[in-house]
Amino acid sequence: MNRATFPHKLLPYLLLAPQLAVTLIFFYWPAGQALKQSLLREDPFGLKTQFVGLANFKRVLADPAYVNSIKVTVVFSLATAFISMAIALLLAVQAEKIIRGKTLYRTLLIWPYAVAPAIAGMLWLFMFNPSFGTLAYPLRSMGINWDPLLNGPQAMILIVAAAAWKQISYNFLFFVAGLQAIPQTLIEAAAIDGARAARRFRTIVFPLLAPITFFLLVINTVYALFDTFGIIHAVTAGGPGKSTETLVYKVYNDGFVNLILGDSAAQSVILMAIVIALTALQFRYIERRVHYG
Amino acid sequence: MATIALKDVRKNYGRNKVIHGVSLDVADHEFIVIVGPSGCGKSTLLRMVAGLEEITSGTVEIGGRVVNKLEPRERDIAMVFQNYALYPHMSVFDNMAYGLRNARRSKSEIALRVANAAKMLELGSLLDRKPRALSGGQRQRVAMGRALVRDPAAFLFDEPLSNLDAKLRVQMRLEIKALQRNVGTTSLYVTHDQVEAMTLADRLVVMNEGKAEQIDTPMKVYSKPASVFVAGFIGSPAMNILEAHVGVDARGIAIRSGVTIDLPEMNLPNAGMPLLFGIRPEHISVTSEERADMILTVAAVETLGADTLAHCRMAANDKGSDFVLRVPGMMPVYAGQRLPVMFDRKAVHFFDVKTRNRLF
Ligand SMILES: Nc1ncnc2c1ncn2[C@@H]1O[C@H](COP(=O)(O)OP(=O)(O)OP(=O)(O)O)[C@@H](O)[C@H]1O
Numbered sequence: 184m185n186r187a188t189f190p191h192k193l194l195p196y197l198l199l200a201p202q203l204a205v206t207l208i209f210f211y212w213p214a215g216q217a218l219k220q221s222l223l224r225e226d227p228f229g230l231k232t233q234f235v236g237l238a239n240f241k242r243v244l245a246d247p248a249y250v251n252s253i254k255v256t257v258v259f260s261l262a263t264a265f266i267s268m269a270i271a272l273l274l275a276v277q278a279e280k281i282i283r284g285k286t287l288y289r290t291l292l293i294w295p296y297a298v299a300p301a302i303a304g305m306l307w308l309f310m311f312n313p314s315f316g317t318l319a320y321p322l323r324s325m326g327i328n329w330d331p332l333l334n335g336p337q338a339m340i341l342i343v344a345a346a347a348w349k350q351i352s353y354n355f356l357f358f359v360a361g362l363q364a365i366p367q368t369l370i371e372a373a374a375i376d377g378a379r380a381a382r383r384f385r386t387i388v389f390p391l392l393a394p395i396t397f398f399l400l401v402i403n404t405v406y407a408l409f410d411t412f413g414i415i416h417a418v419t420a421g422g423p424g425k426s427t428e429t430l431v432y433k434v435y436n437d438g439f440v441n442l443i444l445g446d447s448a449a450q451s452v453i454l455m456a457i458v459i460a461l462t463a464l465q466f467r468y469i470e471r472r473v474h475y476g
Numbered sequence: 477m478a479t480i481a482l483k484d485v486r487k488n489y490g491r492n493k494v495i496h497g498v499s500l501d502v503a504d505h506e507f508i509v510i511v512g513p514s515g516c517g518k519s520t521l522l523r524m525v526a527g528l529e530e531i532t533s534g535t536v537e538i539g540g541r542v543v544n545k546l547e548p549r550e551r552d553i554a555m556v557f558q559n560y561a562l563y564p565h566m567s568v569f570d571n572m573a574y575g576l577r578n579a580r581r582s583k584s585e586i587a588l589r590v591a592n593a594a595k596m597l598e599l600g601s602l603l604d605r606k607p608r609a610l611s612g613g614q615r616q617r618v619a620m621g622r623a624l625v626r627d628p629a630a631f632l633f634d635e636p637l638s639n640l641d642a643k644l645r646v647q648m649r650l651e652i653k654a655l656q657r658n659v660g661t662t663s664l665y666v667t668h669d670q671v672e673a674m675t676l677a678d679r680l681v682v683m684n685e686g687k688a689e690q691i692d693t694p695m696k697v698y699s700k701p702a703s704v705f706v707a708g709f710i711g712s713p714a715m716n717i718l719e720a721h722v723g724v725d726a727r728g729i730a731i732r733s734g735v736t737i738d739l740p741e742m743n744l745p746n747a748g749m750p751l752l753f754g755i756r757p758e759h760i761s762v763t764s765e766e767r768a769d770m771i772l773t774v775a776a777v778e779t780l781g782a783d784t785l786a787h788c789r790m791a792a793n794d795k796g797s798d799f800v801l802r803v804p805g806m807m808p809v810y811a812g813q814r815l816p817v818m819f820d821r822k823a824v825h826f827f828d829v830k831t832r833n834r835l836f
């Protein structure tokens with residue numbers, strides 16, 4: 184290994200300082216605050232604070248609304264990650280086959296990524312608004328009783344669609360790059376070896392895309408867990424009932440709307456633990472099966 | 477095992493014409509080598525036989541069946557690629573078994589066939605390894621094994637040895653030859669290496685700019701090249717080509733004023749007709765001044781060990797023309813030396829000035 188030497192002892196620390204400062208201020212400090220807060224009980228006006236140990240955690244975990252929220256999160260995250268990755272892969276494979284206008288096609292597919300989550304949510308909300316949505320009308324004329332504002336599963340479908348749609352571009356880019364990295368001769372060799380297109384995809388292309396698929400799985404799960412707050416907030420605000428209240432949304436609702444600070448902090452801490460565990464699990468079990476070129 | 481027949485095969489990429497009508501009949505068990513300079517269309521031709529490239533016009537038959545519209549998998553062929561194209565996520569065994577699995581062969585049959593091929597190629601101890609854990613030569617063998625286990629109607633090779641070092645290349649060349657003799661599978665082999673071409677081929681296809689200039693046995697291609705291009709491409713160093721014309725009494729040819737070569741045995745055409753005269757470096761011998769056809773001046777010497785190549789000028793003040801002759805290694809030659817030389821009358825070649833095709 185090549186070791187860089189700095190002329191001054193302090194310089195490396197100075198160079199690291201901005202990054203460290205950002206991490207400290209925007210991650211460790213709030214995380215520490217949440218951890219502290221989760222062990223306290225505070226009234227909404229911040230007048231009285233009392234140490235309660237793990238009582239907040241006990242109450243949160245025993246709350247049926249919290250268990251519901253876990254279920255909602257699992258369904259929402261898996262559906263969003265799976266749908267956005269599957270559609271992106273399909274589009275990337277099709278884009279590979281295009282000969283003319285490849286760049287235009289790709290550019291157009293990347294645009295949705297530039298749309299802010301809340302705006303993406305509003306877009307989908309308008310399109311599927313039961314009373315004036317352009318796309319709600321054909322749904323109704325097909326005999327579907329479409330009303331995501333009252334129907335829980337339909338609300339879930341709508342936010343999954345909006346969240347997945349926004350993430351397709353990102354996944355698409357990575358899949359396109361991944362497909363381009365697979366040597367054409369491998370596909371040709373497989374074709375000569377008697378594999379049809381579908382089999383070539385399953386036995387050659389997909390396994391060789393595994394590192395990218397794995398990476399995207401981590402990214403998309405984290406995205407679905409955290410970055411979709413704006414979409415949920417704009418489209419359903421967790422409703423109807425609590426049918427689209429994900430863990431993150433519940434943290435916000437309990438903490439900032441209902442001002443139950445201790446509960447909300449305990450939930451944040453649990454959420455943090457979940458993300459750490461999830462990422463560790465993904466790396467430990469899935470990555471093993473991934474072949475890096 | 478099968479015959480292969482190409483009938484006036486052409487290939488255009490848009491307006492760019494790459495193959496201008498190649499016809500070729502390959503007999504069963506035959507080893508055909510397609511040789512030519514870079515960009516002449518060798519790979520394109522092979523890929524059309526494989527089904528990886530659409531055929532613009534003409535027909536390709538494998539085993540008497542027109543395959544123009546068939547997918548690669550329906551053509552019953554196996555191909556070895558220049559970069560080997562091994563599946564990087566599969567073990568050597570799985571690489572070799574892939575085609576058989578696609579053909580839904582039984583587990584026991586797959587195991588048996590892979591074991592046989594592995595034995596032939598001495599891959600037995602490597603079956604569990606991934607391709608990245610193999611040397612270039614070993615990868616090459618796996619690529620061969622993958623073709624071999626399928627027992628196809630034909631093998632197609634696209635420069636399979638060009639990524640190997642010189643020594644390994646010679647060894648693999650011999651192995652491929654022995655292997656093909658052994659299994660007897662009809663083979664098309666593309667290379668730009670003329671030594672590989674000469675040593676492997678039952679028959680050679682010499683290609684130039686999308687045309688097959690000559691299709692013949694290696695010895696025929698060497699001794700009776702069909703064109704100036706073939707004469708220059710096959711044989712190293714290349715044949716010496718000189719502008720000349722038929723002498724006044726049609727009993728010999730004149731290379732330049734003062735230098736005439738009498739060829740009484742040959743049926744030369746009309747006196748004065750211009751032509752190209754060709755002679756290989758190995759068919760020129762050093763002789764005494766009185767018997768010499770020509771006196772050359774040595775400009776540079778290349779010592780190869782067994783032979784020495786003498787690059788000569790036809791006159792001391794002549795800068796341009798390089799005339800090469802091959803002399804035995806023991807013979808002392810030095811730059812500036814005057815060399816009286818004689819041409820082997822049985823090994824002279826004549827080509828048309830315009831068409832550059834062989835005259836006689
Ligand atoms: N997809 C393509 N589009 C346009 N032209 C092409 C395409 N593929 C090949 N060509 C052209 O066809 C000609 C023949 O190419 P080919 O690959 O068959 O050459 P080759 O004889 O195999 O050369 P090499 O020894 O370098 O491999 C080249 O001039 C090349 O530029």
Ligand SMILES: [Mg+2]
Nearest residue numbers: 518519520634
């Ligand atoms: Mg080539």
